[in-house]
Amino acid sequence: MIGTEGYSPPEQYRGEASPLADIYALGATLHHALTRRDPRLEPPFSYAERPIRRINSRVSLEVEAVINNALQYNPGERFSSALEMKNALVAAARKTGALSKIAATSIMSAGGIKPIWAFKCEDEVRGTPLVYQGMVYVGCYDNNLYALNAAEGKFQWKYPTDGGVVSRPAAYENSLFFGSEDKRLHVVNSRTGKLIWTYYTGGPIRSSPRVAEGHIFIGSDDHVLHAVNLNTGRSVWQFTSADQVRSTPFVANELVYFGCESGDFYAVDFHGAMKWRYQAKRAVTSSPVVAGHSIFFASTDRTLYCLDARNGWAVWRFRLGKGSVSSPAIADELVFVGAADGFIYGVEAGTGKEMWRFRTENQVSGSPVIYKDCVYCGSVDGNLYCLEYRSGRERWRFKTGGAITGTPVIFDDIVYIGSTDHQVYALLA
Amino acid sequence: MAEFFRKLFGAKSKRSLTNRSDSATTAPLSDQQIESIINGQAAQVATQQLTSAVGQSVGKQREHNEDSLVAITATLAGNTAGIPFGLYVVADGMGGHQFGEVASNAAIHVLAGEIMRKFHSFLFSVPTQQPDDPLQEIMETAFQDAHRLVQREAPGSGTTLTAALVVGQQITIGHVGDSRAYAVYPAGRIEQLTHDHSLVKRLEELGHLNKEEAANFPHRNVLIRALGQGETLEIDVFTVPFPRNGYLMLCSDGLWGVVTDQEILRSISNAPTLQRACQNMVDAANTAGGPDNITVVLAQMIG
DSSP states (O other): OOSOTTTSOHHHHTTOOOHHHHHHHHHHHHHHHHHOOOGGGSOTTOGGGSOHHHHOTTSOHHHHHHHHHHTOSSGGGSOSSHHHHHHHHHHHHHHHTHHHHHHHHHHHHHSSOOOSEEEEOSSOOOSOOEEETTEEEEEOTTSEEEEEETTTOOEEEEEEOSSOOOSOOEEETTEEEEEOTTSEEEEEETTTOOEEEEEEOSSOOOSOOEEETTEEEEEOTTSEEEEEETTTOOEEEEEEOSSOOOSOOEEETTEEEEEOTTSEEEEEETTSOEEEEEEOSSOOOSOOEEETTEEEEEETTTEEEEEETTTOOEEEEEEOSSOOOOOOEEETTEEEEEOTTSEEEEEETTTOOEEEEEEOSSOOOSOOEEETTEEEEEOTTSEEEEEETTTOOEEEEEEOSSOOOSOOEEETTEEEEEOTTSEEEEEEO | OHHHHHHHHHHHHHHHHHHHHHHSOOOOOOHHHHHHHHHHHHHHOOSOEEEEEEEEEOOSSOSSOOEEEEEEEEEEOSSSSOEEEEEEEEEEBOTTSTTHHHHHHHHHHHHHHHHHHHHHHHHHSOOSSOOOSOHHHHHHHHHHHHHHHHHHHSTTOOBOEEEEEEETTEEEEEEESSOEEEEEETTTEEEEOSOOOBHHHHHHHTTSSOHHHHHTOTTTTOBSSOBTSSSSOOOEEEEEEOOTTSEEEEEOHHHHTTSOHHHHHHHHHTOSSHHHHHHHHHHHHHHTTOOSOEEEEEEEEEO
């Protein structure tokens, strides 16, 4: 027989070698490390009589339970895969707080972090994923919308359109809504990927849909903001702006806010009537966000704007080093935005004063996202950055093989990000 | 059979229950209930109205009034109808300096003039173009211009300057010195919005003085920042929401230095009108000895 006595599971003595044997061996190794009792010197298969915590009381119940499971006599009672065991270990570590210490040291020493999974599409992923009901949905320039299982990154289905998909999908009651450069708003079933309906606009769609009040609001390169009935897919009204609408509308105060490529920024009511308009000097591709009384967006005129959301009066403007298509994120009275000068900025929401700036090695076209005490933002330099949002201090970075132009999505301590290296990554936040 | 009757008359017995509760003695509404009713109504009122009142007194120990004030209340034309507009300014010329009243007077007029010019077309005609300058930049520029003018017209003097520009439901505040802006909330809470640029405040922050020592500090009126003093002037500019169902209050140290927060709250809540509230506060300051000029502006958003 091949194998080390003490580390090898019972079935291996019968000539059965399977991945489940490795799980047993890993459990034995962990047992050895935590108890300092070499299994080769102990009676075979005696782990049940030598519980870890009786020998080393500093081990937590949770970790002991994970190892006990791996050391089950019958292979059928062990973890069914290495991933399952890993998840159990991660869950135990998270519960006991062990993970924070391990994570901190491993990042410092290794200088890089490993993704939980990565999935390769057939072309660049420039847009932003959506996490919905345990699935990750992401559009790709191979014209498909992909559905992956969020835990493992396993392919579930893909839905083909006739153009690149940069639009971030929106979900509502098991339906997914997203635009494509084939000029259509597509609606598919979130479980099966089967088409429900499509809606034609007059130009390629780079805007992302916003679902509110029984309607979908989406911009298009046909200069129009479309309000579409959620169920029937019929146009309810169309608001024609001065130029292509690539920013994603924001709905608040019973108004729909969006910018267009001419620099005009609009607030339109639910009947499609303009409430107010503000003129930036150049394109507003950035998607607005409302917080409190104010609305924030960036422009390629090198400015981050703060307007009064109800009447469109400018409250302050913040000068960026270069133009920006990045959409701001808000937390704790701070506004975060990236710009083409390569910086990620932290600005005070009440005064428009800079709190910090962080230099990346190329343009920041993607948008920041806040999760817990950190801001996450990708850069065209290929890195996803995790910065402490109060100080702008880097906590970690993850290098992808291409520019990041989309926005990370974070759910349940996992960051999902697409890159122009064709891949979608899942990382521990 | 009994079941059948219960079914038939079930509704009736329920009604008699509600009748009983109707005849119960009614309790007065709690503050919380009143507030929720007011809030509920406010949501239905489309337009809002800003009103204001002022109060001023030379006090009982000074011969000159070195305080100056501006209070302008209006509505703006624009792409939405009836945006409330208000400009409220309080300045306290520096006592002991030669041109105290010249400084405060010049400062408020330059500042108010500068700001009103920016809003002229929205106040007095139908605007053809969109508002361009951000409110905070308008405030900053107006302060700097006032600063330069005071340096030129009244050299050696100085003044505090606290300005509140209300546009819609937000207040943009510019501030230098130790006059103050407060948010007064209906539940009886008063919040100081500005930060005093005074020596005593600074020493207190640095931990050299405790609250009691600060209250008895002999040089309470020494400023570390004032308009007209120093080459460059750093101004606090920020934007806050107008206190919901509450008041915006600006005042000079002739009021806040001698009248407690509790007295201010009582003066406001006991008064039938804004004007009477201002008068109550001025009277309270004079009753407390009136050691300095007293100025107060009170603004309220109705609806």
